[in-house]
Amino acid sequence: MNRTELRLSGSGGQGLITGGIILAEAALHDGLNVIQSQSYGPEARGGASKAEVIISDEAIDFPKVTDCDVLLSLTQLSCDKYLNDLKSGGILIIDESVKQPEREDIRIFRIPILETASSKLNKPMVANIIALGVIYQVTKLVSKESLEKAVLARVPKGTEELNRAALNEGFSLIG
Template sequence: MSKKVEFRLSGAGGQGLILAGIILAEAALRDNKNAVQTQSYGPEARGGASKSEVIISDNDINYPKVRKSDVLLALTQAACDKYIDNLKDNGILIVDENVEIKYKNNINIYKYPILRTASEILGNKMVSNIVALGVINGITNAVSVDSLKKAILARVPRGTEELNKRAFEEGLSLVNNLK
């Protein structure tokens, strides 16, 4: 049986969600799966709406856009409000601890201190995207941990590899500690 998972990573510009989507897609390719990544963001470089979409499949991907997501990451309230209606029934909603879920039945909701972990534990809010990747993969196991680590280290700015490795591990441990 083939498996296809559609991800929508959303938040504000400057949170690194485009890079997170690229890393997730690259990890899938490293696992010999098919993947496609698309992105959009508002006119503001920082602070405007941002989303990255990734489709991972064992088979060919016929359409590169996410129609209804299986997994929605929302790091901001605005992103959650905007995209929650496009989450499939029984889909996975992953939100930062500050996001309020106002409605929506038949979804699996996971709330984690993603932004706080980046800023307070790691001392750098710029790695919240990598913390989020750890959380996403801890919940979904969409790609192998090894492939995701390799993709992270291949894509993050030089000199930040250790910080980003720790961010990924912190994201994974958020999920493991709350299972």
């Protein structure tokens, strides 16, 4: 495994910072080293936001994403902003509302994350959990058990079944 750098990006209010924290906690459950950081625009909701997660089985000597392996973009703006940071051979996971970029040196997964949250679960706020399920299916960076444990520990009480369903939807979006 060594070191894998991930960036979860979109707009404020999509829960991507929480998603980054959950992914980091899942890595900790698996006994891996992890660093998680985040940033968002001053307008918070609707402004640009990103969470960065570095997962490694060795010591992490630099806490920032410098050579992004996996980029999740839920908005066109975030994809445009961070696409050039995705290294050759990297993985891009975009919502189907985002235009597929012209890059042949990366693997691209265009997935209906936001639509699934809105239409299938009737809860747009679980898009981040669906995205985590997709990230798991594509990367297998953490164990499924640790990811589910981290999700259920972090979501508001009373929403556990909704979030478990969202995670399972994310798993099923990748064939």
